[in-house]
Amino acid sequence: MERPEGLTSGAPNRPTTLTDYWAIVRRRAWAVALPLIFAPAAAVLFSSMQSPLYSASSSVLINRENIVNLVTGTSPGFDDPERIMQTQANLARSPELIGRVVQASGVPQITVGALLGESSVSARANADVLDFAVKNANPSAAKRLATAYAIQYTKFRIERDTAALSQALDRVRLRVSNLRAKGIDPGSSQFTPLLNLQSQIETAMTLQTSNTSVLQQADSATKVRPRTRRNGILGIFLGGVLGLGLAFLAEALDKRVRSQREIDAAVALPLLGRIPKPNRRLQKADEIVMLTEPRSIAAEPIRKLRTNLEFVNLDRNIRTILFTSSVQREGKSTTVANLAVALARAGRRVALVDLDLRRPYLNRFFRLPPSPGITDVALGRWELSAALSQVPIPAAEAEGVRGNPRSASVRSSPTNGNRRLDAFLALLPAGRMPPDAGEFVGTPAVGQIIHSLSEQFDYVLIDAPPLLAVGDAMTLSASVDAMIVLVRLNVAHRGMLHELARLLDACPAEKLGYVLAGAELGESYGYGYDYEYERREAEPVRRQPVS
Secondary structure, eight states, X not given: OOOOTTOOOOOTTOOOOHHHHHHHHHHTHHHHHHHHHHHHHHHHHHHHHSOOEEEEEEEEEEOOSOHHHHHHTOOOOOOOHHHHHHHHHHHTXXXXXXXXXXXXXXXXXXXXXXXXXXXXXXXXXXXXXXXXXXXXXXXXXXXXXXXXXXHHHHHHHHHHHHHHXXXXXXXXXXXXXXXXXXXXXXXXXXXXXHHHHHHHHHHHHHHHTXXXXXXXXXXXXXXXXXXXXXXXXXXXXXXXXXXXXXXXXXXXXXXXXXSHHHHHHHHOOOEEEEEEOOOHHHHHHTOOHHHHOTTSGGGHHHHHHHHHHHHHXXXXXXXXXXXXXXXXXXXXXXXXXXXHHHHHHTTOOEEEEEOOTTSOOHHHHTTOOSOOOHHHHHTTSSOHHHHOEEEEEEOTTOTTOOSOOOOEETTSOSOOSSSOEEEEEEEEOOOSOOSOHHHHTTSHHHHHHHHHHHHHXXXXXXXXXXXXXXXXXXXXXXXXXXXXXXXXXXXXXXXXXXXXXXXXXXXXXXXXXXXXXEEOOOHHHHHHHHHHHHHHHHSOOOOOOOO
16 A cells, blocks of 8 residues: 555654754754853953053064175175064064163153053064054054154164274274374375275265165054954854854754654654644643634644544554553643544544543543543443533534533534534543553453443544653554554654653554654645635535444
């Protein structure tokens, strides 16, 4: 038999796609949004608390040629350009030079230490130029300090480069003066070498002053703090990166089941249907969508589940089906109640049995008053026919019907003539709570009741406790034809799935598949709903009489 649409076992080895990553971002939207909001806000707040700061820069041209060697004709040694420029940059950070800059600039309340901390000197790459940068809260002071820095550096460099030549020149001049004092003729052989040396030294000193020159003075100052717009943009970028990192970290640490692929890989069962999370209003009112809003888009997944169930049951003649889940609060009771109504409205004879004796809930959905149930029948206090309550199912076409109908007894009148009915649903509630529910569900009386119901109805749907919580479902699996397990996204953990698969393998009943709860309602349901709506308007539903 060909597998109906929706009964897929998934592809656990499918590679991760951009859709999967986008799903993670959507699930962890809070982790992405918080840094994305607070990071730029903190950056802007921090910027607004900063005092203004301005930066001005000047530049000095460095001549690396050795003037002395050119004049004397000697051969220069090996010179590393980067080393020479770095040496000059270090020379410019001399405290002596900084003191001269402070005095020459005329900027008040500035110290040598403060200027050292608020200035920098760097050598340009592939150029013999030093750049001087000075920061100050006053833009005018920043320009004056940067300009004074460049000028004082050139003077300081010239003084250092000419210091040795100046000393040599003084010694030569002293020797010339001594010769003249002794009355030696200036044209003698003793005078000529000294005069020539004096001329060479004076020429070298003149040329040495061209080793350094101011290339550009500081004519403007730019604001470097606060830069609110730039910090805000950086905050958005960093917040986004941090948010994405937190989202994927939280996803990696979270062991809850997030996708159908994980369930497919763990339980190895066909998917019977995807059920979205019920409306919060319906949850608070203990209502089910197949009774209150049977023509809404939210009811379409239940009808698809009904169709898939009947497809897998075509050749099996399965009548008693146990519904369980991995843990509590996954929507098991809501799903089985909706499915029972859908099957009844499709003309099937359906009995709904509440065997979740620890937390019975089905009577709330159908507004059933306190009445005897399966425990009373098993103990011989009531007959099965008397304990069964027949719930009238209003026609799906009835507009304005809200709230669940009150259940009526088997012998009550099916309708008062004011409401059209599709069918009736037989409900067997839990009844009085037994002292030991786990032992009770394994009694022969319970098995006999389930067998009797299977002879009277097309489908007997049994609401059982979660499989991982207690052993009731495993015990009951010996008394039913098949089982359906419900797994809710974002509730069950990955480790639970493996334990669930192990327990399912130990259950003797046939496993029809699983229902995925908490799935998002896709657009395909919307299309199906529109089509079904138009068809029903054109062709009224023909209901079979209830036997």
